[in-house]
Amino acid sequence: MLHSDPASSRSLGADIRALRKARGMKLTDLAAALKRSVGWLSQVERDKSAPSITDLRGIAQALGVPMSMLFVNTSAPAQELGYVVRAQDRRSMGSGDDGLIEALLSPDLTDDFEMVHSTFKPHSKIEKPTQRPTQEVGYMVSGKLDLIIGGRRFTVGQGDSFRIKGELHEWANPYDDPAIAIWVIAPPVY
Numbered sequence: 001m002l003h004s005d006p007a008s009s010r011s012l013g014a015d016i017r018a019l020r021k022a023r024g025m026k027l028t029d030l031a032a033a034l035k036r037s038v039g040w041l042s043q044v045e046r047d048k049s050a051p052s053i054t055d056l057r058g059i060a061q062a063l064g065v066p067m068s069m070l071f072v073n074t075s076a077p078a079q080e081l082g083y084v085v086r087a088q089d090r091r092s093m094g095s096g097d098d099g100l101i102e103a104l105l106s107p108d109l110t111d112d113f114e115m116v117h118s119t120f121k122p123h124s125k126i127e128k129p130t131q132r133p134t135q136e137v138g139y140m141v142s143g144k145l146d147l148i149i150g151g152r153r154f155t156v157g158q159g160d161s162f163r164i165k166g167e168l169h170e171w172a173n174p175y176d177d178p179a180i181a182i183w184v185i186a187p188p189v190y
Helices: 012-022 027-034 038-045 053-063
Strands: 091-093 100-104 114-120 135-142 144-149 152-157 161-165 169-173 179-186
Touching: 012 027, 012 038, 012 053, 027 038, 027 053, 135 152, 144 161, 144 179, 152 161
Parallel strands: none
Antiparallel strands: 091 100, 100 114, 114 179, 135 161, 135 179, 144 152, 144 169
8 A cells, every 4th residue: 555645754755865866956956847945855855844745746747757656655564664675565667658567676766776677568669769877787587578779689588687788778579478577777767
């Protein structure tokens, strides 16, 4: 169950700060985008002030993430928060419209990297090539995936791994089965 007051989570502010920094934004940049004061945003990032749902919607939009990324599951026992993420408690990422369903495996976004579980639906593909200032390593849990990384074409399957170092890349799953991959991405971008 998602907590209806994400500001009460000790990691909401830290996650917002991590997302802002991963995008190279200064406090002043995000505050201006939100039409809020730098002082208010600083308090939110230090979990001293509680943003409204409208504020959270604006923060998510300004950071380019789904609003669900700002909600933390509070059904976990206190001793697990920040350490363990149960399968049913993963935070969904993205809309899934392009055939890619992703969930955050990391407990929060405060580390130097993030882990992501990705399911590529059968007969799906990314709409256009993408490039991010990250280093990413993917491990194929099941299925097959066609990749173009830096102009090179690859087909990877169960047990294979691959790396993307800030290169232009794209993916396609032209096969009849879903492809599942686990990613380690540095720095966190979601």
